[in-house]
Amino acid sequence: MMHEKDFDICVVGGCGHVGLPLAIAFARAGIDVVVFDVNPVAVESVNSGTMPFKEPQGPELLNEVRANGSLHASTDPSVVARSNAVVVVVGTPVDEHLNPDPHAVPLAVEQLAEHFREGQLLVLRSTVYPGVTRLVEEVVDRLGLGIDVAFCPERIAEGKAFTELYSLPQIVSGRTDSAVKRASELFSRLTSEIVVVSPEEAELAKLFTNTWRYIKFAAANQLYMIANEHGLDFERIRHAITYEYPRAADMPGAGFAAGPCLFKDTMQLAAFNNNNFTLGHASMMVNEGLPLYLVDRMERRFDLKNSTVGILGMAFKAESDDIRSSLSYKLRRILRFKAGTVLCTDPYVTVDADLVPLDEVLERADILVVAAPHPEYRDLDPVQETIDVWNVLGRGVTV
Structure with a gap:
């Protein structure tokens, strides 16, 4: 008591x-x-x-x-x-x-x-x-x-x-x-x-911080799409750019930019500026559009409608159990419309009753998508075609 x-x-x-x-x-x-x-x-x-x-x-x-x-x-x-x-x-x-x-x-x-x-x-x-x-x-x-x-x-x-x-x-x-x-x-x-x-400066300092990160992730995701459209591996290009080159050291890799803060705070900043925030809105379209882009590329390569797709990772970031605003769920929603069957797994998330064990996903899936870069996936050697925009498996990020 x-x-x-x-x-x-x-x-x-x-x-x-x-x-x-x-x-x-x-x-x-x-x-x-x-x-x-x-x-x-x-x-x-x-x-x-x-x-x-x-x-x-x-x-x-x-x-x-x-x-x-x-x-x-x-x-x-x-x-x-x-x-x-x-x-x-x-x-x-x-x-x-x-x-x-x-x-x-x-x-x-x-x-x-x-x-x-x-x-x-x-x-x-x-x-x-x-x-x-x-x-x-x-x-x-x-x-x-x-x-x-x-x-x-x-x-x-x-x-x-x-x-x-x-x-x-x-x-x-x-x-x-x-x-x-x-x-x-x-x-x-x-x-x-x-x-x-001042209070107003502090309010904007917080929003600017999260918005700046969101914009950086959007830039990386847009560059990833450009490289990918031409059959080139963005991760190899990024390594060439950032290796021993301080001015590009902060270029992030591609991946789902989501969670409870970055997207929300970017939209708050846009609203504060009377929706006059072209860069913020463009970043939203890029980051929120990445799941649909990946599914579109998968449709071009695979018989998606007759395939079972396994999504590895439902949390919004690595080593987290937080699914708030996770783009893995947007990916699942799109794939449930486009694919035959969708199986999802995550070693940390406990609040989603639809998740199945990793072994079952690896056994049943025809195609895999690494949606969250959990370290548990690094040592996997799947036989299926794998979409890995995070390059967790180290095989490249081309889709």
Whole structure:
């Protein structure tokens, strides 16, 4: 049972990929942390010492902070009132038409209004639509409780949380000196470098970061398609370009550019600029179009309608169990329309009842597609024709 006590920090929405690593990191720094989440299954999982998702070092570190009593999880919003600082990791969602909802975060804060108390620090942590920090400040001002509001965007990549939380400089923003000072002191418990900007600059810094990565992936995917259309192996060309050539060292390989952040944040930035973002929209068309491009190439080469296709990897990235916005599912949807049978497998994903074991896919499939570059696939030597845009098998990427 969680004892009645005050906490240093409450992480709201804290059982997810952003909030839980942050909560664990703060708890390891000697801070009393409580995680508030509306998902009772995730809360029970955390309190039992079980990570609700895959994150390297997560299970060991969660058990460490649970054992020393520095981290608790609760579905009771009253824990907000018992905390000196409140970190909200609720981000700005986009709807099915790719329109961001700038009111989602202020609404989440407003729903907690009865639990806020005098002099707390409120930190917004997830990606927000530009201007949302100001909207939250207006909500908080109406409460008249003298709460400091800061926006300190998360910067970690899934799978690297417990490295990057400590190694990356933390961007801190606030409207007042007090908010900046308190937020800086808080995150200085994790990292030695703090970069202070205005809230609007911080909002764009987060969106620019993810959009820049999305555009780079789109450039690589477009170059891959150009090479592939002429029967040339993009990976061999990329190696020639990047080998001992610093100015091209950051050219990524081709592959599915997806997940819960990059595409969404690119569309948020477009909406913020009145949909005047040609480069962002072009990147979306390239990256989102890659599954259809691969299927089109497969149709040209194979009798797809009478073939069984096996998809290896359904997570959106390597060594992850996260399927949010994964283009593997878009590929599956297209192939279910175009191919005879589609079989899917993933060594990490546990939430998809349609997945089958890898051995079964290798036995039954006529064609394979490596959709996520999991290391478990590197040593495979399949006899089937294999579409491997990631070059996991090292056989080249030509389709």
